[in-house]
Structures are given as structure tokens and as C-alpha cells.
Amino acid sequence: MSREKILIIDFGSQYNQLIARKIRELNVFCEIVPPNISADTIKPSEIKGIIFSGGPASVYAPKAPHCDARILSMGIPVLGICYGMQLMAKMLGGKVEKARHREYGRAPFTVTNRGLLFKDVPKTTISWMSHGDKVKRMPKGFVRIGRSGNTPIAAFADFNRKLYGVQFHPEVAHTICGKIILRNFVKEICRCRGDWSMRSFIQETVRDIRKRVGRSDKVILGLSGGVDSSVAAVLIHKAIGRRLACIFVDNGLLRKNEARLVREIFQKHFKINLHCVDASDKFLKALKGITDPEKKRKVIGRTFIKVFEQEAKKLGNVRFLAQGTLYPDLIESRSAFGGPSATIKTHHNVGGLPKRMNLKLIEPLKYLFKDEVRCVGRELQIPKEILGRHPFPGPGLAVRIIGDVTRQRCDILREVDDRFISILKKERLYDKIWQAFAVLLPIKSVGVMGDERTYENVVAIRAVTSVDGMTADWAKIPYNVLGKISNRIINEVRGVNRVAYDISSKPPSTIEWE
């Protein structure tokens, strides 16, 4: 793809994704790359600027990550952040030392030489620091451009070579003028136009897919109805039309009306070549008697691969497998210092497929973050019903039915889940909650209905707020709404006489019960 780009060289900072997010917000495409990137692969016509990220190491440590020294003399502007600044100093003949007073957290910062990097930044501001080392002596050609309380050289620059370094982290929100500084680097110093948008992404990606797939080959994709696979499907369909075949596997563990929704949206609305397979008998048979959560996952994964493979064979002449892999999945799957690791995290239960079936991978969303994928989806006019959906685990209801998974228990849980979610939507709470679902417990309780004693199932309902699913808090649904949910479930779903609300956060609990 030929577009202006900023490279972020990853020296292991926990904030790298934040740098990438901030650059993308400036409508400039950026990519995080490992330190072993060779200067030979960097094209100055495409790479408008380079950021050396922070990192936990000390530049003189034996295994401290370094990068190709030629990168600093290619005429491409470079901004070193924290470790990145210290590394730049060391590589160019300056000196770094252990700071007597380490700086963590907010620190006052004074601009001593404004230049382009600190354009529109007040003379004194607040920066966010997290370092144990600092630059003691600048390399030749550099001047100091800022200082902080404990760090005399808190920012430096070689204006001629367009090399800059800041000891603080402009990417974190606590650095008050961080956004302005990154904008100055990207727009003023690297002179990026900032024309990266979801619309341009779609145009470029469609062009790339056409080129890669050619005029006659076919692509298959496992469509789950979740956001990522749905957006990938519509995007690829835009590029190659009916040569994309989507396979939707109904494993019997889906939410109520899920198969119908997927068919309606993708087959009727988008006219996508969709093959729906009802494999529920196969899955439920394979799950019979299995109660261990990890065994359930394995059985479901294996069965999925078998069913998918059978369906794909029927299509013939397939050379590509498409997946909705996202950028965080790629970044998380490689080590900070060693570059890409051998295995990229697998998704949507089709991890083993490309090799087994000798297929090439197409991952059109692999440089996007989740919110960007939603923007692409909106541009592609994918309905909100799909884009705004709560995440749903691959193993589906099987990990929400504690104990034995049977068709009858799946049916009960589907009805419970349906009542719960429809009330959340009606009360306008659904979009405020990150994920909500019901869990069918392996116990029964005594109740009384119409003067009769009942002895029936107990369900738990769970709703959490979260940003990324890594940590989560239980949602504070108002009592009156909880009351409505409980009433409706017990009144309308046969076989349930008690509802409990899960008030545990993650950690120490997990979001799903299994």
C-alpha cells in the first residue's frame, strides 16, 4: 500500500498502542515494528517519520534492544520517547546515566527552545515521566529544548537532522500538551498530510484484495456474526463479490435467532454468497457428557474445523482463507525485543485451518483497532445490530451452561438470554454495558407458582462494564430494572424459578463463568 506512514519502533513500552492510537487520530497511518527492522526496508518516500518508543531496559544493559544505526541518517525525522531518547543519545555518541532521583508520574516541564516540536506549547506545562536513566551529555549537533525538575536535559533536538527526543511520554493523557507535541512532530516536522481515513482505508484495501486474489480464485471466510468477521466479509465482498464464500456454522450454541439474523443481513441485504450449515447435532453429540470447560472448548474447536473443512471442500478452487484478525492481536502475539514470534494468535476457531488446507491468509483488518473496525463497518453500512453487539465467545452457550450441555438446556438459556437482552435494550442500557448474558446453573431450587410447589432451574445474569475485556466491573443496573428482568424471565421461561445477579468483578473473577 503506498500511503504516508509513521513507523513506531517497539522497544517494549507498555504505551506503544497509545502512541499508535494518537497518531491514527491525526489521520496518519502508523505501524508498530520490532527493533530488528532493517534500514534497507524503510522507503523514505513512504515513511514520513519514525518514533523510537519507550522501554523498560537501560541502554547500557547487555540485552538492551537496539536498532539499525543507519535509521538515524536517512533524512527521515525521528522522535525518541524516554528509552527512545536515551538510545538515540547513546547511538550518536552522547552519554546516558542512572538518574539519582528517578522521576515517576507528573513532573513540571519547561520549554527552553520552542522550535517546531513545542509550537503552541506553553513555556511551563505538566509532563508525565517514568524513567530511571537520563541523558547526561547530548550528542554533537544537539541542543537542549526542555528541562524538568530533576532532569536538566528533558528534551533535545538536532534541528538540521530533524532528530528529537523527549524524556517524558507525550502519548499518555497526563502529559497535558502531549497531543499537541505529537501533532507537531507528525504534521509540522514530518509534514504528513493527514489524509488517512476509513474511507481511504476501504478504497486501498479493496484495491489490494483484488490484486492479491486475482481474477478467478476464491476466498472463504468463517462468518460468526460478530463485528470483526462481519466487517471483513463485507469488505472482501466489495472487492471480489461472489468469489467470497462465507460459511456460517450453526453449532446449536448460538443466541436466539442468531442464524436468522446473519442470513437476513448478509444474504438478503448484502447479497453475500453465504453457506449456512446446521451442524448443531454434530456439536451437541460431541459435547455429550463433557462438563470440563477446557474440554468443551477443545471439542468445539475440533468439531468446527471438521465442519468448516467439509463445507470448504464442496466449494472447490479455494486458495485463500480470510480472517478478522485485529491489530492488538498481532501486537500482543509478538515479543517486544525479538520481533514477530512464531505463532500469531489464532481467531474464531479457525487457527489450524490455513496450514491444514494449504490456504493463504487474508487479514484485511490486521492493522486496525476495534473502534476503527466499527468505523469501517459504519462506512460499509453494516447495520448497528451487528456493529454494536456485545462480544460473544466462540464456544457460545456451552461455556454458559455449567455442567452438561444438552439441546434442552441450550433452549432454556436462549430464552432467558433473549428476555434479559431485550429489557436492557428497551431500558437503553445495552449500549452502556460492555457485555451481558445469562448463565444456566447446574442446580435446582424450590419455588411456588400459582400455589404449586416448583423445583426448577436457577439462572445467573451477568452484565459488566469494561474497555477491553481484560478487566471488568459488574454493571450497576438499577434495582427496578433488575426486578423487571427477574419477573420477565421467571414468568416467561418455562423451567426457571429463580434469578441471581452476579456482582463479581474481573479480577478476581472472569467475565464468563467457564
Ligand code: XMP
Ligand atoms: P473472560 O471470561 O476470560 O472473558 O474474562 C473475556 C472475554 O473473552 C470472551 N471469551 C472467549 N471468546 N473464545 C472466544 O472467542 C473463548 O473461548 C472465550 N472465552 C471467553 C468473553 O466472552 C469475554 O468477552
